[in-house]
Amino acid sequence: MQLSNRVQEMQFSPIRKFNPLAIAAEKAGKKVYHLNIGQPDIETPAAFMEAVRAYEPKVIAYAESGGIPQMQDAIIGYYKNIGVELERKNIIVTTGGSEALLFGFLSILNDGDQAMMAEPFYTNYNTFALEAGGTIAPITTKAEDGFAYAKKELLEKSLTPNTKVICCISPGNPTGNVLTLDDMRVICEFAKEHDLWVMADEVYREFVYDGRKLASFAQLPEYADRVIIVDSVSKRFSACGARIGAIICKNEELMASVMKMAQCRLCSSTIDQIGAAALYTVDDSYYKAVNEEYCRRRDTVHEALMKIPGAVCQKPGGAFYMTVKLPVDDAEDLLNFLLTEFDEDGETVMYAPAAGFYATKGIGKDEIRIAYVLKEEDLKKAAYLLGKGIEAYNKKLGK
């Protein structure tokens, strides 16, 4: 009795790795400011639970494998608003964006194939790729360049004979990097030239700041045949626990393949779909208010972080994450110190060390990812504690 090779290669989440230390610190009475998790505190629009409460089925029955019609139609309506025409056959509702990613990889990767992707990247891509027999070929980006990667020369360096797809998260997790529509064109042109799929994870699409325009790979109809959109209600509507996402694509052959797997797992949650469809009835003021809230938080935490001598972080253009370079030798060691030795008036701070977000070994050791999903005063305090902690840590090491 052995386990498969793929699961032996998988890692536990680097985001959750330090949880036991945080729990111990909290048990010992310390207050920990959590910058490590991407669970927003923004309220889910009431429309979700209202629709769920109004649902009175005698039997909670299977939904259609591709999604209930009102969910598909809600998605069609949303895309129409951003200038993208879809039909139901272009949409398969999935169990979160997560299942859309898995279906995407299972559809296009063979054993040994590679998915290109800018690093640092959302670490779960490693696991999804492994589940489909593939690996991630990283495009290394830098804090100093704002983690930009939509450059032909840079993309070419990471291309291998086994590359089948280029994956883009925009706005990005963990960097907050935002692709413009022109950037997306560069990437699609590169994909076309090398006969690659483009998998576009756009679950943070609304969260772009400083006058940036919402941009989607779906807005480039000339590349529609190779573009697979991964979407979700989780972040858009602060409804992470409702496991409703979608895979959206105009390539009929790909969608037929995804449908085989969708039929196999029967359906996504019927009740979550009923609630999620109702989320799309919120008006524009909702999107605007949430965008402004995150933008304020970004400004607040960026300003506070930049007071830390030696910290490097260009103000990110989107999402609710930042990857920050710190003036320390090892961000994992620092986190260990913050959770087990350091406090100021009984308080400390937690983040996700960024090394785990890189596929290339040995880089990102001095970087961290923070999620600015807390209220502003907490973000300020957390950044302040981080600065104090770094000071104490480097002093301890004699630096």
Add this chain to the structure above:
Amino acid sequence: MQLSNRVQEMQFSPIRKFNPLAIAAEKAGKKVYHLNIGQPDIETPAAFMEAVRAYEPKVIAYAESGGIPQMQDAIIGYYKNIGVELERKNIIVTTGGSEALLFGFLSILNDGDQAMMAEPFYTNYNTFALEAGGTIAPITTKAEDGFAYAKKELLEKSLTPNTKVICCISPGNPTGNVLTLDDMRVICEFAKEHDLWVMADEVYREFVYDGRKLASFAQLPEYADRVIIVDSVSKRFSACGARIGAIICKNEELMASVMKMAQCRLCSSTIDQIGAAALYTVDDSYYKAVNEEYCRRRDTVHEALMKIPGAVCQKPGGAFYMTVKLPVDDAEDLLNFLLTEFDEDGETVMYAPAAGFYATKGIGKDEIRIAYVLKEEDLKKAAYLLGKGIEAYNKKLGK
């Protein structure tokens, strides 16, 4: 841009293949009795929606990757009642039994590996195995033997050097075959001898008739290290649209692997878990009433089917399916005839042709699967129409 080999090998669901013909028949005004689908009409206990309606979160947040504590504890309580001691670490809540199967296969199959399984079998196993790079090695069983397979000689015939696991659905879909605890021992002993995992899909566990005792592979502690239980609320509580299942295992290495994949996809639906946990508060009278209802339906439909000259079907011991051998050359052709040419007073009947449930090509062509999830009078009428249809079909063919 190509699709992966695995998705090209996958089939669309044979259960859903004839849906377009049924839809056309219904559009043309025919009444179709659907014996083809396993969506029960039994009401979901009210506890589910009551718990959901009482839930008033500000933010619908991620659940724990392994499941919310009250869901895990509900499962622990249920198993205690059937004599099985579990801890939370033995349980990972999954998105339906479907995800438990996928996690199981991904954890133990490498490319080219095989899962042994009695055929005819629930066809989605083919797709789940392909998703993990494996295939199903069938153990061929027969209607005349009641589809029994817990015999060492029979199992040995299907064993290959690549066999990693023996999969058992008991009570069975599509045959209704039930393993006794002694049968389970035979299978586990065989697995031990050949160093195999045992994947036990027991989602129909409560539905055993004629004084048979509920039996579970989990009740054999001496084999606990190699037994993976796949469980679900879908059939037990007639809550198929609530996508809540579980993978249950005492092998810590296996559960650590599953946890990596569970963390990767973040969590199962928070709201469905809240509803599903409440389902386990129903009292024993619920299980008893549902069991009796299915038992009556089985008797009714079996009696009616046995009136068809030449039909072969031992009365199944469990679940709510029967695989029936018909006096026809080809059950797919017959179904085509029933949906496009035949009717009696504007009514006809639909079933799932069983050939698609076999991995061995060419067998099962004269067999069908029926699901007895309709009320008794409809089942009687459906069986009557099937008999009349066979008569007309064979007459047309000059038999």
